[in-house]
Amino acid sequence: xxxxxxxxxxxxxxxxxxxxxxxxxxxxxxxxxxxxxxxxxxxxxxxxxxxxxxxxxxxxxxxxxxxxxxxxxxxxxxxxxxxxxxxxxxxxxxxxxxxxxxxxxxxxxxxxxxxxxxxxxxxxxxxxxxxxxxxxxxxxxxxxxxxxxxxxxxxxxxxxxxxxxxxxxxxxxxxxxxxxxxxxxxxxxxxxxxxxxxxxxxxxxxxxxxxxxxxxxxxxxxxxxxxxxxxxxxxxxxxxxxxxxxxxxxxxxxxxxxxxxxxxxxxxxxxxxxxxxxxxxxxxxxxxxxxxxxxxxxxxxxxxxxxxxxxxxxxxxxxxxxxxxxxxxxxxxxxxxxxxxxxxxxxxxxxxxxxxxxxxxxxxxxxxxxxxxxx
Amino acid sequence: xxxxxxxxxxxxxxxxxxxxxxxxxxxxxxxxxxxxxxxxxxxxxxxxxxxxxxxxxxxxxxxxxxxxxxxxxxxxxxxxxxxxxxxxxxxxxxxxxxxxxxxxxxxxxxxxxxxxxxx
Numbered sequence: 001x002x003x004x005x006x007x008x009x010x011x012x013x014x015x016x017x018x019x020x021x022x023x024x025x026x027x028x029x030x031x032x033x034x035x036x037x038x039x040x041x042x043x044x045x046x047x048x049x050x051x052x053x054x055x056x057x058x059x060x061x062x063x064x065x066x067x068x069x070x071x072x073x074x075x076x077x078x079x080x081x082x083x084x085x086x087x088x089x090x091x092x093x094x095x096x097x098x099x100x101x102x103x104x105x106x107x108x109x110x111x112x113x114x115x116x117x118x119x120x121x122x123x124x125x126x127x128x129x130x131x132x133x134x135x136x137x138x139x140x141x142x143x144x145x146x147x148x149x150x151x152x153x154x155x156x157x158x159x160x161x162x163x164x165x166x167x168x169x170x171x172x173x174x175x176x177x178x179x180x181x182x183x184x185x186x187x188x189x190x191x192x193x194x195x196x197x198x199x200x201x202x203x204x205x206x207x208x209x210x211x212x213x214x215x216x217x218x219x220x221x222x223x224x225x226x227x228x229x230x231x232x233x234x235x236x237x238x239x240x241x242x243x244x245x246x247x248x249x250x251x252x253x254x255x256x257x258x259x260x261x262x263x264x265x266x267x268x269x270x271x272x273x274x275x276x277x278x279x280x281x282x283x284x285x286x287x288x289x290x291x292x293x294x295x296x297x298x299x300x301x302x303x304x305x306x307x308x309x310x311x312x313x314x315x316x317x318x319x320x321x322x323x324x325x326x327x328x329x330x331x332x333x334x335x336x337x338x339x340x341x342x343x344x345x346x347x348x349x350x351x352x353x354x355x356x357x358x359x360x361x362x363x364x365x366x367x368x369x370x371x372x373x374x375x
Numbered sequence: 376x377x378x379x380x381x382x383x384x385x386x387x388x389x390x391x392x393x394x395x396x397x398x399x400x401x402x403x404x405x406x407x408x409x410x411x412x413x414x415x416x417x418x419x420x421x422x423x424x425x426x427x428x429x430x431x432x433x434x435x436x437x438x439x440x441x442x443x444x445x446x447x448x449x450x451x452x453x454x455x456x457x458x459x460x461x462x463x464x465x466x467x468x469x470x471x472x473x474x475x476x477x478x479x480x481x482x483x484x485x486x487x488x489x490x491x492x493x494x
Contacts, residue, residue: 035405036431038406226431226432230431300409300429301408325431326406326408
């Protein structure tokens with residue numbers, strides 16, 4: 001076993017009473033003193049600060065920004081060339097089988113593209129980018145000296161504006177370079193909770209001062225990975241390796257909104273990414289099995305791996321839960337998973353097998369909790 | 376009060392053995408969100424899984440600490456599982472056991488031994 005890596009905020013986590021756990025090769029805070037439930041509710045009510053420095057940050061440079069964008073389009077089914085300067089967009093790395101290798105954020109920062117990828121996939125993603133883009137003259141810079149913080153919740157704007165009022169002008173998925181506590185910060189108005197908020201990249205040496213300045217504000221509490229998971233689950237957002245993976249296509253994952261028209265069949269830049277011959281036809285035909293929201297009707301949480309059935313006894317499993325647990329804002333269990341397309345209509349009743357008992361669960365529209373992005 | 380290595384406490388009240396989980400266990404579990412209790416009248420053997428308890432993190436079982444019969448369960452926990460975190464060694468007992476010979480409790484840890492066990 002390799003030794004676990006630490007983020008620049010490690011000592012601060014310990015000082016804040018965090019319970020640290022191994023996650024994607026890092027020692028990360030799963031919760032602080034408030035505990036998962038209160039941290040979740042606090043984020044939806046005020047503001048939560050998350051250390052997401054384990055995630056991968058990558059810059060793509062080239063002489064011609066448009067050529068860099070077009071090169072990246074060979075790896076993602078997303079319109080990168082159509083992404084305006086100062087804007088960010090959700091993307092997917094796909095494979096030849098039409099599956100998803102990772103999901104990521106792509107930001108157009110003028111003379112370069114800035115990517116944020118999942119911690120567990122980052123080495124593979126950098127290798128994929130190097131192999132795919134360097135022959136096209138793109139320079140792939142893997143950033144390992146910057147921390148990434150997320151500030152989420154209805155109080156995030158006021159809290160970050162206290163350090164620099166310019167951030168209040170940003171709208172959902174805007175990106176900008178601003179000065180925070182004397183440091184150059186790459187800020188996006190986005191997140192992984194369904195709330196308004198920001199993700200902030202700063203040099204690792206500047207991270208503690210920024211985190212402390214945010215935590216010094218009344219509205220801001222530190223929030224661990226436990227609440228991050230329940231927040232994103234309520235918001236209907238996918239967790240890579242659980243809700244999406246190398247075997248789920250964008251159509252199956254209900255992520256076709258991430259494939260802009262220009263990259264679809266008959267679009268000006270149709271196809272040209274891995275698995276296009278599978279992914280594009282499936283936009284018309286639909287996938288046989290699709291990701292849906294699931295609401296257990298009782299109180300028992302239905303967690304990842306629970307099989308779904310048509311009836312309360314007998315029969316074969318027809319689907320499976322890929323993420324599930326207790327939703328503190330919902331006040332009850334929430335889940336998502338894959339079901340056959342013909343059973344994906346909201347209101348459909350299925351049964352999840354929990355400890356040998358079939359309990360009713362209803363197919364519902366995601367998100368479980370309304371997203372409140374500042375568009 | 377007596378304690379098991381499974382982090383349960385046992386207290387004798389009116390010839391019944393009241394069973395709950397320790398503060399240490401409740402803290403380790405995190406916020407409890409679901410409790411499933413056995414039916415009163417069920418006969419249980421030591422180490423049977425009698426209660427299902429789910430926290431925000433995971434599901435776990437509470438085992439019968441000794442042989443006996445479930446005499447009473449604390450239905451209030453089903454509607455308000457959070458009680459387990461608020462008062463684990465008081466109001467948030469799970470069930471009461473009728474057992475034949477209370478002397479079996481003598482083999483369990485006392486508070487000092489449990490504290491040492493937890494470290």
